Amino acid sequence: MSSEPVENHLGYYAGFVSRLAAFAIDMAVIALVSVSATWFLSITASMLQVQQILDYSFQKVNGYQDLLDQLAGPLVVGGLTLLYVVGYHVFFWTMTGQTPGKSLLGLRVVTVEGQRVHPLRALLRYFGYVAAALPFFLGFLWVLVDDRRQGWHDKIAGTYVIYTWTARPDERFLARAIKSLGKLHKHPG
Amino acid sequence: MSENKPSDQQNTPTQGSMQPSQALTRLLLGAVLETAQVLFSHLRQWEHALEDQKSPDQASAEQEAVVTAQQAAQDFDPLPEQLPPAAGSSFLSQTATQRASPGLADSLVGFVFEGADRWLVVRGKLRARRRSAEQRLVRAWRPIARPVGHLPGSGSLQAGFERLVERGEAQVQRWAQRGAQETAHSRQLARQAVAASSQVLVHSLTENPEVQELVQTQSMGLAAELVEEVRERAVSADTLVEGVVRSLLRRTPRRELPPPPPQVRALAERIHPPEKKS
Numbered sequence: 001m002s003s004e005p006v007e008n009h010l011g012y013y014a015g016f017v018s019r020l021a022a023f024a025i026d027m028a029v030i031a032l033v034s035v036s037a038t039w040f041l042s043i044t045a046s047m048l049q050v051q052q053i054l055d056y057s058f059q060k061v062n063g064y065q066d067l068l069d070q071l072a073g074p075l076v077v078g079g080l081t082l083l084y085v086v087g088y089h090v091f092f093w094t095m096t097g098q099t100p101g102k103s104l105l106g107l108r109v110v111t112v113e114g115q116r117v118h119p120l121r122a123l124l125r126y127f128g129y130v131a132a133a134l135p136f137f138l139g140f141l142w143v144l145v146d147d148r149r150q151g152w153h154d155k156i157a158g159t160y161v162i163y164t165w166t167a168r169p170d171e172r173f174l175a176r177a178i179k180s181l182g183k184l185h186k187h188p189g
Numbered sequence: 190m191s192e193n194k195p196s197d198q199q200n201t202p203t204q205g206s207m208q209p210s211q212a213l214t215r216l217l218l219g220a221v222l223e224t225a226q227v228l229f230s231h232l233r234q235w236e237h238a239l240e241d242q243k244s245p246d247q248a249s250a251e252q253e254a255v256v257t258a259q260q261a262a263q264d265f266d267p268l269p270e271q272l273p274p275a276a277g278s279s280f281l282s283q284t285a286t287q288r289a290s291p292g293l294a295d296s297l298v299g300f301v302f303e304g305a306d307r308w309l310v311v312r313g314k315l316r317a318r319r320r321s322a323e324q325r326l327v328r329a330w331r332p333i334a335r336p337v338g339h340l341p342g343s344g345s346l347q348a349g350f351e352r353l354v355e356r357g358e359a360q361v362q363r364w365a366q367r368g369a370q371e372t373a374h375s376r377q378l379a380r381q382a383v384a385a386s387s388q389v390l391v392h393s394l395t396e397n398p399e400v401q402e403l404v405q406t407q408s409m410g411l412a413a414e415l416v417e418e419v420r421e422r423a424v425s426a427d428t429l430v431e432g433v434v435r436s437l438l439r440r441t442p443r444r445e446l447p448p449p450p451p452q453v454r455a456l457a458e459r460i461h462p463p464e465k466k467s
Contacts, residue, residue, distance in 0.1 A: 009424070009446060010454075010457050010458065010461060011449050011453055011454040011456070011457030011458065012446050012448070012449055013446065013447070013449065014427070015423075015424065015426075015427020015428065015430070015431060016427060016430055016431065017423055017426035017427045017430055018420075018423040018424065018426075018427050021423055104416065104419070105419070105420055105423055106420050108457075108460070110453060110456055112450070112453075113452060114450065114451075114452030114453040114454075114455060114456045115452075115456075144430065144431055144434040144435075145434065145435070145438065145440070147447055148447065160449070160453060162449060162453060162457055163424070163457070164457055164460050164461050165420060165461055166461070167420065167424045168421065168424065169421060169424045169425035169427075169428050170418075170421040170422055170424075170425045171425075173421070173422055173425050174425045174428065174429060177425070177426075177429050178429070181429075181433070
């Protein structure tokens with residue numbers, strides 16, 4: 001094993017905090033787009049008087065109101081939202097390997113063979129999120145202890161998340177943080 | 190009646206004719222005049238600003254000193270019947286009252302400024318004395334001039350003298366007119382030269398690829414710097430949090446990250462080519 005210090009960590013496995021920050025940014029983007037789209041659709045529907053048109057058209061159809069409640073209900077809305085979220089991740093992982101959040105943090109999802117992620121593998125990876133999240137997010141926390149910094153969803157889909165920039169830590173910030181932790185350890189509270 | 194000689198007409202500025210030496214002279218003259226005007230206007234502003242910054246006590250003390258110096262200049266007689274006692278002693282004593290130990294440099298500077306004030310006063314006095322001397326001379330000459338004027342041939346002499354005076358006055362007037370024209374022309378030329386030079390300079394700067402690159406780098410630099418800062422902090426936090434968790438789980442701390450497989454490293458380098466060492 002080489003004892004020379006590595007200049008940068010380009011291509012190395014990305015850590016938990018970077019991935020968590022990228023995930024948070026993605027969630028913010030998804031929420032923003034969802035809220036905007038919902039607002040836009042509701043405004044459009046009210047302007048076009050969709051509700052009144054449907055009420056007038058189907059007033060004599062039995063069970064129309066129940067059907068409408070079903071359509072506008074949580075099941076359909078939840079399904080559409082899920083579709084959107086899944087589509088968001090699968091689309092970006094397939095196209096560039098980077099969602100907007102990962103792009104900002106300089107991360108990329110690649111296969112263990114060093115190739116781009118195909119759509120099916122991306123879909124598999126997303127459902128791996130469910131497996132990782134179920135036992136109290138243990139599958140995500142696994143990144144902290146794994147040698148290759150893989151979560152359960154990475155292991156299921158056969159992917160790595162790597163740094164795509166000349167990653168190097170901020171030495172001063174690290175030294176200050178270690179010093180603060182050392183003080184906390186000595187004098188808790 | 191003034192007589193316009195052909196040589197005089199050739200020297201007046203005409204449209205379409207340009208002599209390099211004349212153009213250069215105009216440019217230099219215009220540059221000096223414009224610069225002086227701008228400089229003096231700025232000097233006035235700066236002097237006013239300095240005056241406003243002074244405390245009232247300081248301002249009154251300086252005003253008193255100026256008045257004393259001016260009084261000393263007024264009292265100074267350039268042609269005294271007897272020498273004044275210890276010339277400049279009031280100045281020296283006035284300086285001594287202002288500061289405990291005036292330096293040589295301060296004294297010399299004060300001497301220069303007071304000298305300039307005194308010269309203005311002296312010049313006025315000399316002019317007054319010259320005028321009074323001229324009047325005395327005219328009064329003295331009149332009794333002699335009257336009989337000389339009645340001598341035969343004196344009329345033609347006088348006419349010739351008057352023609353000479355007229356020609357001189359006409360020449361001076363032409364010079365004044367020409368000077369006013371050239372001054373205006375020179376100022377315009379200088380302003381145009383400055384505007385054109387500025388345009389050329391700005392154009393060359395905008396066309397210069399190095400300057401363009403610098404501007405682009407600067408504008409992108411701030412955003413890129415911010416992103417890099419965030420990324421570095423995230424990487425630091427990765428290392429830190431992992432170290433904490435490993436220590437909590439009693440695992441051996443990791444001194445170095447495990448390297449990725451070669452194919453993964455190659456992909457990363459294709460995406461982001463490593464920076465070449467200088």
